[in-house]
Amino acid sequence: MAAKDRVGRTGEELARSWLERNGMEILDANWRCPVGELDIVALDGDELAFVEVKTRTSTAFGHPAESITRAKLARLRRLAGSWLEAHEVHASGMRIDVVAILQRRGEPPLIEHVPGVG
Template sequence: MGAKDRVGRAGEQLAREWLTRQGLQILDANWRCPIGELDIVALDGDELAFVEVKTRTSTAFGHPAESITRAKLARLRRLAGAWVAVHDVHASGMRIDVVAILRRSGEPTLVEHVQGVG
């Protein structure tokens, strides 16, 4: 596993822990199907949250959340539909969230949870 993969996996673990502390129930993590992968699926009250985690070690290429493009949102919507189709989970609504994590050397880790991005 390369350095980028290690940073990403560590970020996903941190995001799961952070979301759990915020009261969300993690239902699935790193769920894969032929069209891609969902980082985290969580239940927030009676609403499903499909969470994309973006972790960076600097802002040289922008804030981590800025990497969520329209095309990425469209893919996340398709993935959310695929997940719901194969799981027996009933919720009052669904949303796509982003957890942006910035882990700069020598500085505190920043975690930002943006709800309902698309």
């Protein structure tokens, strides 16, 4: 596995643990369809959260959350629709969240959850 892939997988594991510790129930992880992949689908109370995880080892190319563009949000919306079509889950609402993780070597990870980015 390439270093970039290891960083991404570690970030997703950290994000799942963080979300669960903060009261969210993980319904799905790394769900794939022809449109792409959803990192995490979670239930936050009675609201469904489609969570994109962005992990970086430095801020040389900006904060991890800055990589969420309008095009990426549009793709996440399409993925959320595909996930809803494939699952029998009823929720009072839904949103797209970002978990941004900065994992610098030798330091504890900095985890930031940004609910409702789009």
